[in-house]
Amino acid sequence: MTRTHRATARPSRVEGRAVARTTTLLSGGNGAGTVRRTVLPGGLRVVTETLPTVRSATFGIWARVGSRDETPALNGATHYLEHLLFKGTKRRSALEISAELDAVGGEMNAFTAKEFTCYYARVLDDDLPLAVDVVCDMLTGSLIRPEDLDAERGVILEEIAMTEDDPGDCVHDLFAQTLFGDTPLGRPVLGTVETVEGLTRDQVARFYRRHYDPTRLVVAAAGNLDHDAVVRQVHDAFERAGALTRADAEPLPARTGTRRVTTAGRLDVVRRRTEQAHLVLGMPGVARTDERRWALGVLNAALGGGMSSRLFQEIREKRGLAYAVYSHSSGYADCGLFGVYAGCRPGQVHDVLRICREELADVAENGLPEEELRRTVGQLAGSTVLGLEDTGALMHRIGKSELCWGEQLSVDDMLARISAVTPDDVRAVAADVLGHRPSLAVIGPLTEKQTARLDTAVA
Numbered sequence: 001m002t003r004t005h006r007a008t009a010r011p012s013r014v015e016g017r018a019v020a021r022t023t024t025l026l027s028g029g030n031g032a033g034t035v036r037r038t039v040l041p042g043g044l045r046v047v048t049e050t051l052p053t054v055r056s057a058t059f060g061i062w063a064r065v066g067s068r069d070e071t072p073a074l075n076g077a078t079h080y081l082e083h084l085l086f087k088g089t090k091r092r093s094a095l096e097i098s099a100e101l102d103a104v105g106g107e108m109n110a111f112t113a114k115e116f117t118c119y120y121a122r123v124l125d126d127d128l129p130l131a132v133d134v135v136c137d138m139l140t141g142s143l144i145r146p147e148d149l150d151a152e153r154g155v156i157l158e159e160i161a162m163t164e165d166d167p168g169d170c171v172h173d174l175f176a177q178t179l180f181g182d183t184p185l186g187r188p189v190l191g192t193v194e195t196v197e198g199l200t201r202d203q204v205a206r207f208y209r210r211h212y213d214p215t216r217l218v219v220a221a222a223g224n225l226d227h228d229a230v231v232r233q234v235h236d237a238f239e240r241a242g243a244l245t246r247a248d249a250e251p252l253p254a255r256t257g258t259r260r261v262t263t264a265g266r267l268d269v270v271r272r273r274t275e276q277a278h279l280v281l282g283m284p285g286v287a288r289t290d291e292r293r294w295a296l297g298v299l300n301a302a303l304g305g306g307m308s309s310r311l312f313q314e315i316r317e318k319r320g321l322a323y324a325v326y327s328h329s330s331g332y333a334d335c336g337l338f339g340v341y342a343g344c345r346p347g348q349v350h351d352v353l354r355i356c357r358e359e360l361a362d363v364a365e366n367g368l369p370e371e372e373l374r375r376t377v378g379q380l381a382g383s384t385v386l387g388l389e390d391t392g393a394l395m396h397r398i399g400k401s402e403l404c405w406g407e408q409l410s411v412d413d414m415l416a417r418i419s420a421v422t423p424d425d426v427r428a429v430a431a432d433v434l435g436h437r438p439s440l441a442v443i444g445p446l447t448e449k450q451t452a453r454l455d456t457a458v459a
Contacts, residue, residue, distance in 0.1 A: 038227070040238070062402075074195070076192065078211075089137050175337075266439040285433055308379075367423050
């Protein structure tokens with residue numbers, strides 16, 4: 001069985017000098033890889049999972065910055081910066097950044113979330129040094145030229161327009177605003193047309209210097225690799241860029257907080273000429289560090305996590321009221337959200353909402369029967385393992401774990417936490433989360449009469 005080690009850190013050497021503290025976090029076994037963590041001078045963390053049986057590797061750099069770190073005027077700056085880091089460095093043009101990875105069949109991308117940003121490349125194992133060099137060069141040597149800012153502004157405005165054209169996507173941003181209000185968590189990751197048009201080169205460059213300090217970064221790699229070799233390559237890349245100057249700096253700890261979401265019964269409707277009405281009904285969830293997250297994960301899977309889930313069966317299979325219906329849970333450092341999404345014809349919105357409210361109320365009062373709990377635990381355990389079957393998913397797991405929790409759980413540990421969930425655990429978290437008065441966001445071609453009736457859904 002995979003075991004978690006709490007070993008004393010040992011010094012690691014690069015070119016004969018003691019420069020790092022290395023710890024083995026998880027030992028390989030039972031098909032799992034060995035996870036090691038090294039802290040370089042300057043506070044940069046390098047976490048790897050070694051899997052000698054695969055022929056690929058994924059390399060990523062995680063930054064502890066997301067849209068919740070933005071002021072209202074800077075809304076969208078994190079995502080804007082994500083785009084700009086691909087536009088060229090002192091060593092490579094934008095074309096060379098993409099062409100070098102394309103030439104070896106590699107994949108390269110990035111994403112911005114509420115609390116972090118990630119840049120990554122997936123390549124054959126022999127090409128991992130190239131991926132390390134290119135991604136590190138982007139993170140440490142971006143030019144952020146005014147002409148690139150102006151060119152990319154149009155691209156991002158098109159991305160915002162594309163999101164607005166997809167109401168099934170847009171309704172989730174609307175629900176975040178409904179639940180969190182005019183706060184960083186309530187604002188869209190992409191920003192708005194107004195804020196993106198107003199961002200200047202100096203604002204973005206200051207944001208970059210502040211948030212891309214090595215103490216705020218986690219380097220993660222998974223696949224057929226050698227940990228010490230990756231550490232040397234990362235160290236050399238950051239040292240060449242002059243980014244490891246503060247030898248005594250320590251990594252920034254994971255975000256913490258105890259924020260309480262107090263909004264309830266809020267309703268936001270955007271009337272738009274679409275074929276379907278898209279809705280999210282939800283309430284505050286739990287923070288990602290809350291131990292109840294395991295029980296909430298089981299509850300979420302039972303309610304709307306698959307074809308056998310309650311909402312799918314009741315709304316789609318039995319009544320044919322919607323094609324897409326699911327529940328989802330998001331945890332942040334200090335709070336969370338739980339929601340149910342459905343897309344349906346406008347005339348069926350109230351029937352869909354009624355069934356959603358009935359199912360949520362039933363689980364909040366009665367929890368899950370033993371048989372349903374066992375089936376859901378099996379589904380969640382299987383999907384968890386299957387979701388970690390490639391090096392990209394493994395890099396994502398160890399990088400996010402280091403950045404957001406400051407620890408690593410083995411797959412066996414995760415499965416044990418899921419299997420340990422009891423009916424009482426589910427009943428307790430259901431009563432606490434689903435017992436909240438819900439809020440509702442809707443986008444679609446509703447009439448004034450249909451809109452007026454929505455008040456009953458959040459009463």
